Amino acid sequence: MGEEEVSNKQIILKDYVHxxxxxSDFLLKTSSTIKLKLPYDSHDAVLVKNLYLSCDPYMLxxxxxxxxxxxxxxxxxxxxxxxxxxxxxxxxxxxxxxxxLIWGITGWEEYSLITDTSLLFKIQxxxxxxxxxTGLLGMPGMTAYAGFYEVCSPxxxxxxxxxxxxxxxxxxxxxxxxxxxxxxxxSAGSKDKVDLLINKFGFDAAFNxxxxxxxxxxxxxxxxxxxxxYFENVGGKMLDAVxxxxxxxxxxxxxxxxxxxxxxxxxxxxxxxxxVIKRIRMEGFVVPDYYHLYPKFLELVLPHIRDGKLTYVExxxxxxxxxxxxxxxxFSGRNVGKQVVAVAHE
Amino acid sequence: MGEEEVSNKQIILKDYVHxxxxxSDFLLKTSSTIKLKLPYDSHDAVLVKNLYLSCDPYMLxxxxxxxxxxxxxxxxxxxxxxxxxxxxxxxxxxxxxxxxLIWGITGWEEYSLITDTSLLFKIQxxxxxxxxxTGLLGMPGMTAYAGFYEVCSPxxxxxxxxxxxxxxxxxxxxxxxxxxxxxxxxSAGSKDKVDLLINKFGFDAAFNxxxxxxxxxxxxxxxxxxxxxYFENVGGKMLDAVxxxxxxxxxxxxxxxxxxxxxxxxxxxxxxxxxVIKRIRMEGFVVPDYYHLYPKFLELVLPHIRDGKLTYVExxxxxxxxxxxxxxxxFSGRNVGKQVVAVAHE
Numbered sequence: 001m002g003e004e005e006v007s008n009k010q011i012i013l014k015d016y017v018h019x020x021x022x023x024s025d026f027l028l029k030t031s032s033t034i035k036l037k038l039p040y041d042s043h044d045a046v047l048v049k050n051l052y053l054s055c056d057p058y059m060l061x062x063x064x065x066x067x068x069x070x071x072x073x074x075x076x077x078x079x080x081x082x083x084x085x086x087x088x089x090x091x092x093x094x095x096x097x098x099x100x101l102i103w104g105i106t107g108w109e110e111y112s113l114i115t116d117t118s119l120l121f122k123i124q125x126x127x128x129x130x131x132x133x134t135g136l137l138g139m140p141g142m143t144a145y146a147g148f149y150e151v152c153s154p155x156x157x158x159x160x161x162x163x164x165x166x167x168x169x170x171x172x173x174x175x176x177x178x179x180x181x182x183x184x185x186x187s188a189g190s191k192d193k194v195d196l197l198i199n200k201f202g203f204d205a206a207f208n209x210x211x212x213x214x215x216x217x218x219x220x221x222x223x224x225x226x227x228x229x230y231f232e233n234v235g236g237k238m239l240d241a242v243x244x245x246x247x248x249x250x251x252x253x254x255x256x257x258x259x260x261x262x263x264x265x266x267x268x269x270x271x272x273x274x275x276v277i278k279r280i281r282m283e284g285f286v287v288p289d290y291y292h293l294y295p296k297f298l299e300l301v302l303p304h305i306r307d308g309k310l311t312y313v314e315x316x317x318x319x320x321x322x323x324x325x326x327x328x329x330x331f332s333g334r335n336v337g338k339q340v341v342a343v344a345h346e
Numbered sequence: 347m348g349e350e351e352v353s354n355k356q357i358i359l360k361d362y363v364h365x366x367x368x369x370s371d372f373l374l375k376t377s378s379t380i381k382l383k384l385p386y387d388s389h390d391a392v393l394v395k396n397l398y399l400s401c402d403p404y405m406l407x408x409x410x411x412x413x414x415x416x417x418x419x420x421x422x423x424x425x426x427x428x429x430x431x432x433x434x435x436x437x438x439x440x441x442x443x444x445x446x447l448i449w450g451i452t453g454w455e456e457y458s459l460i461t462d463t464s465l466l467f468k469i470q471x472x473x474x475x476x477x478x479x480t481g482l483l484g485m486p487g488m489t490a491y492a493g494f495y496e497v498c499s500p501x502x503x504x505x506x507x508x509x510x511x512x513x514x515x516x517x518x519x520x521x522x523x524x525x526x527x528x529x530x531x532x533s534a535g536s537k538d539k540v541d542l543l544i545n546k547f548g549f550d551a552a553f554n555x556x557x558x559x560x561x562x563x564x565x566x567x568x569x570x571x572x573x574x575x576y577f578e579n580v581g582g583k584m585l586d587a588v589x590x591x592x593x594x595x596x597x598x599x600x601x602x603x604x605x606x607x608x609x610x611x612x613x614x615x616x617x618x619x620x621x622v623i624k625r626i627r628m629e630g631f632v633v634p635d636y637y638h639l640y641p642k643f644l645e646l647v648l649p650h651i652r653d654g655k656l657t658y659v660e661x662x663x664x665x666x667x668x669x670x671x672x673x674x675x676x677f678s679g680r681n682v683g684k685q686v687v688a689v690a691h692e
């Protein structure tokens with residue numbers, strides 16, 4: 001065995017997406033096969049069985065034709081890829097051995113041959129749910145960590161606002177802020193999510209932005225003395241309202257702008273003059289620039305997870321075939337907590 | 347003498363300004379008088395004769411009713427104030443003596459009694475034209491210095507774009523960039539100004555933004571490999587075009603947004619997502635936060651001015667009565683170089 005070919009179901013992007021993505025932009029291809037052994041002349045590659053796949057907001061930009069250097073678009077007609085958790089089936093790379101559990105960039109398919117191993121991490125702590133390595137212990141966890149600690153330079157007692165706060169990144173930023181001794185408020189798009197923020201993740205307050213006619217007034221209600229740190233996940237109108245409510249020398253970490261990803265024309269942000277009068281620093285960041293901090297990150301979060309001080313909510317869709325619906329649902333806010341697709345239970 | 351009262355002409359703001367300011371928003375009051383001696387019970391105050399007054403873009407925001415903490419609005423019915431160069435006539439402050447030359451915040455009038463001395467600096471080097479202390483050697487000079495060196499962290503060989511580049515701040519930023527070994531391009535609003543940038547201030551290139559239908563295309567022409575540093579003076583459409591042309595890890599120092607000051611509704615900026623994909627830091631700053639660096643600044647610029655490596659162009663209006671027209675002209679770009687009002691030649 002191993003020499004024989006096995007079936008390898010794949011999720012294919014049919015063509016570049018315009019506007020809002022639909023399930024029908026993808027197809028489940030059942031006719032592919034793969035050998036469960038690397039070719040003899042393979043170098044620095046791994047062959048993996050995929051266990052969990054991660055649905056992340058940045059993937060929408062990859063469904064579009066490139067208009068910027070980052071991130072690289074998907075290839076229509078081919079399986080899409082993204083972060084996932086996998087078991088190594090065969091390896092010609094000295095850092096990975098058959099049987100290892102890894103997380104990093106893999107294909108949306110049952111088995112993947114990975115030749116670019118630069119974004120693969122070996123999982124050392126397998127006592128926690130493996131799906132956590134698509135979120136809390138993976139890319140979104142590192143995003144929250146880098147954006148909050150490295151970009152925002154938070155101080156005890158500061159006020160923190162997080163948008164899209166119940167998502168994979170936001171729920172962690174809020175908990176990091178509480179660990180730091182900050183006052184933290186989150187916004188989300190449903191009552192369930194708001195409840196989760198307050199009752200599960202320990203945010204000091206939270207509100208449903210869809211029920212606020214005047215975002216500026218809502219922010220003034222929760223931050224009568226203004227906002228020191230804004231963890232920006234949504235862009236558009238929310239950013240405009242936040243700018244009016246920032247405090248002197250506030251910091252805005254721009255992680256994403258999910259409210260804008262579906263729009264052909266981005267909403268204009270009109271209150272940027274606040275950057276001057278309030279001496280605000282607004283900084284975009286992407287997580288790959290910070291992966292050298294991953295060991296330091298684990299050192300911080302693992303003890304807190306084990307003793308229950310950091311909690312985490314996932315929304316797990318079962319089976320590769322449920323992938324397109326799960327991924328598309330992210331952009332209408334259908335998921336509650338981190339959206340994962342379980343491909344295989346070992 | 348000194349005990350008697352002398353005439354003290356003043357420039358008064360009639361009422362808060364809406365939209366574009368006009369000369370008629372101000373009046374020259376000729377009926378005021380002032381004693382040329384401080385009261386006996388005066389503490390920590392100076393009485394000065396004003397020599398030069400500075401016209402600066404931020405002053406438009408002071409003509410409006412406050413909608414933010416900075417800057418403090420003018421008081422309708424009273425003389426306006428701003429940066430200027432003055433001779434001390436009388437002093438009850440230990441740091442200033444009769445006869446000293448100073449620069450800092452003073453009134454738009456012939457003589458001023460200054461009780462808030464926190465923004466007064468003694469002029470030590472009076473061999474250079476005194477009007478320079480309203481620009482090159484004063485607040486605009488420190489603004490260029492702080493914004494370029496402190497906020498932008500420039501490196502040799504980087505590409506720099508400056509908008510409103512022939513103004514008091516812009517002309518210096520361009521020259522600092524050249525001293526640093528950067529490639530620098532400026533935009534301005536007339537052929538004369540563009541000529542000045544290239545022939546007088548040594549910019550590598552310059553363009554008239556009013557003659558460019560497509561600012562994005564213009565920037566691509568001058569920066570085929572993108573912009574590392576943008577010194578932002580204008581906001582609006584220019585900022586949107588710049589965002590598309592920034593390089594990875596670029597920096598934007600937000601000094602002002604003069605294109606927006608006259609608009610009741612600010613233009614929306616739509617390309618902020620570039621902050622994320624290009625990891626851009628965009629930071630607002632105001633110069634009072636950096637005045638502790640003034641001695642270090644003088645150490646840098648004085649030798650360069652004396653040996654002609656830093657040049658400077660002023661547009662001097664004669665007489666206090668020419669003040670309103672000079673100030674208002676700033677917002678239609680009428681001035682070429684730093685706009686100053688000469689109140690008295692000693």
